[in-house]
Amino acid sequence: MMDPILSLDTITKTFRDDKEACPALAGISFDVDTNEILCIMGPSGCGKTTLLRIIGGLEQEDSGTIREASGITPGKSLTAMVFQDHALFPWLSIYENIVYGLRLEAQKVPEDVVKERAEALLSLTHLDTFMNSFPHQLSGGMKQRVAVARALAVKPDILLMDEPFSALDTFTRRELEDEVLRIRQAMKTTILLVTHNPEEAVYLADRIVILSKRPAGVSEILPVNLPHPRDPSNPEFIKIREQVTRRVQGKPDPALQ
Structure with missing residues (x-):
């Protein structure tokens, strides 16, 4: 075991x-x-x-x-955390929100790896067509998708x-579950x-x-x-x-x- x-x-x-x-x-x-x-x-x-x-x-x-x-x-x-509030940076695009943690000094991830990882997560969370959008242009459920993708970008165990x-309607909640x-x-x-x-x-x-x-x-x-x-x-x-x-x-x- x-x-x-x-x-x-x-x-x-x-x-x-x-x-x-x-x-x-x-x-x-x-x-x-x-x-x-x-x-x-x-x-x-x-x-x-x-x-x-x-x-x-x-x-x-x-x-x-x-x-x-x-x-x-x-x-x-x-570990990486997804909060009750998506806590996205409103002035950053969806792509830039997702890669934010990867560009911190402590991560030191090469830019080609950043791009590859971000594109994979955008695809995984069905956000490909919204990568250049900003948080205010997304629904609550989509903002939480971004928050999940941002947390996963640092590849937490x-x-x-x-x-x-908790703040989402029943159907969106089940979709994200x-x-x-x-x-x-x-x-x-x-x-x-x-x-x-x-x-x-x-x-x-x-x-x-x-x-x-x-x-x-x-x-x-x-x-x-x-x-x-x-x-x-x-x-x-x-x-x-x-x-x-x-x-x-x-x-x-x-x-x-």
Whole structure:
């Protein structure tokens, strides 16, 4: 069995100001397997985004360790983040937004590689004909495609996604969920997704990590043993979705009552 690409061991985080301390995470531990889609769910405000930001290096944990697999690909970034808001630069074209990270000093990627990688991602995300457009000319769903392509441009081993589709309509959301599955298959990228939507979690995830109320711990890790593509009207899909909903809400399973 392959070693996990990432292991979290008793991660804690407390936010402090002059008046009080607010514990957010209380001993989070779980492994992330290579090339899996792992969804993180939990009650509103329990610290899901904080955890994702710690994994991405945007926040510092108070204690605990995050261990990377020894086989992380040389020359690749460990993580890249897609936020709730696409956070595109409005003055840059779609092409320039996608390659922005590659042109940072730390990347030092040759221009011919930048061009090749950008063209491949434009094709993969169906943005070829919009490469010279600007963000204000695109729909919300297309802007999120650009955000995903920009994150993938640095070839991360793990793509972190913080409710990237929450502001989209149902049909666009499903279209982009299918895009995530296609990208995972094409690029063999491990994906960690924070979502409030049980149906989205069951539609995408190989496993679902459910956090408890703040200060959050791991309440349960549920496998989703359904083949892709998944049908939300399938009785087994509905059963798992309802189970996830109850777990997030802290309600008991009716079968156990």
